[in-house]
Amino acid sequence: MKIEELMTRDVVTVGPETPLKDVASMLAARRISGLPVIDDQRNVLGVVSEADILVKEQGPEPRHDGLIGWLLEGGRVDEGKLAARTAGQAMTSPVITIRPEKQVSEGARLMTENGIKRLPIVDADGKLVGIVTRSDLVRAFARTDAEIEREIREEIVKGALWIDDAKLDIRVERGEVTLSGQVGRRSDAELLPPFVERVPGVVSVASTVTWDWNDRKELEQSDPHVPIPPRRT
Numbered sequence: 121m122k123i124e125e126l127m128t129r130d131v132v133t134v135g136p137e138t139p140l141k142d143v144a145s146m147l148a149a150r151r152i153s154g155l156p157v158i159d160d161q162r163n164v165l166g167v168v169s170e171a172d173i174l175v176k177e178q179g180p181e182p183r184h185d186g187l188i189g190w191l192l193e194g195g196r197v198d199e200g201k202l203a204a205r206t207a208g209q210a211m212t213s214p215v216i217t218i219r220p221e222k223q224v225s226e227g228a229r230l231m232t233e234n235g236i237k238r239l240p241i242v243d244a245d246g247k248l249v250g251i252v253t254r255s256d257l258v259r260a261f262a263r264t265d266a267e268i269e270r271e272i273r274e275e276i277v278k279g280a281l282w283i284d285d286a287k288l289d290i291r292v293e294r295g296e297v298t299l300s301g302q303v304g305r306r307s308d309a310e311l312l313p314p315f316v317e318r319v320p321g322v323v324s325v326a327s328t329v330t331w332d333w334n335d336r337k338e339l340e341q342s343d344p345h346v347p348i349p350p351r352r353t
Contacts, residue, residue, distance in 0.1 A: 121275070121319065122220065122223060122224065123221070123223070123252055124250070125224075126252050126257070127241045127250035127251060127252045127256070128251050128252070129250045131248060131250060132146065132152065132155050133157070133158045134146070134168065134207045135157065135158065135159070135160075135207065135208075136157055136165055136207055137206050137207070137208060138206060138207040139205065139206060140168075140173065140205055140206060140210055143210075144173050147170060153169055153170045153238075154167050154168060154170065154171075154237065155167070155168060156215070156240045156248055156251065157211045158248055161247065164217055164242060165211065166213030166214070166215050167215050167238065168210050168211040169212070172201055172204075172211060172212060173210065175202055175204075215240060216236060217239060217241065218230060218239045218240075218242075218252070219241070219244075220249060220250065224320045227239055227252055227257060228257050237253060238251055238252065238253045238254070260320035261320050261321050262321065263320065263321040265292040265294065268292050268295065268320075268321045269290055269291075269292045272290055272292070272297065272316055272319055272322075273285060275319075276319065277312070280315060281311060281315065283303050283304070283312070284303070284304060287302040287303070288301040288302070289301040294323070295321050295322055297324065297325045297326070298327075299313065299325065299327040299328070300327070300328045302329065302331065302332065303330075303331055303332075304331065304332050305331055306333065306336045306337075308331065309327070309329040309330065309331045
């Protein structure tokens with residue numbers, strides 16, 4: 121599944137000069153936790169979130185000297201955000217973005233590794249075209265077994281790997297995928313499980329798929345250091 125299938129296209133945004141009070145009102149009224157800050161050309165400048173606004177609520181920290189001050193130094197608030205009056209001053213930048221044609225698994229990885237809740241979606245020119253949030257990815261994970269099986273068969277087996285599925289059996293039960301049957305090449309049988317694991321909603325993959333032709337053995341005999349590439353990724 122690609123990001124563009126999940127993303128919200130009608131994105132609520134603000135400009136860098138938007139007063140922080142107005143940003144807070146928009147977040148509260150729309151019940152969202154953050155939004156992109158863009159310029160007149162829809163370039164993403166940053167993201168302003170509830171966390172950025174809470175710095176203002178926290179206020180300045182009391183000053184400590186000596187050992188206590190040294191121990192507390194790492195937890196001091198961002199002075200720039202504390203003084204912020206506009207979205208541009210309070211926003212977090214640079215911002216992590218993703219392209220709409222990327223896989224949902226890539227979006228999940230970016231969110232997890234960077235501890236963020238949303239990803240602005242940009243086109244080839246860097247212009248904002250949508251946004252995806254953690255809740256969007258959770259909804260994708262909650263898809264039905266039938267939807268998961270369809271994507272495995274259409275997007276992975278036929279679309280990405282070009283495998284003839286005439287002898288391939290795919291079963292999905294509560295997100296647990298069982299692959300059995302036979303494919304043409306050994307390399308296809310080995311590539312199939314890791315590709316299926318990336319499908320949103322898949323909990324686990326068990327494969328007993330066999331093959332007609334051991335293409336890996338022939339390639340290893342000719343050059344043991346050259347891995348067999350997939351047909352298409």
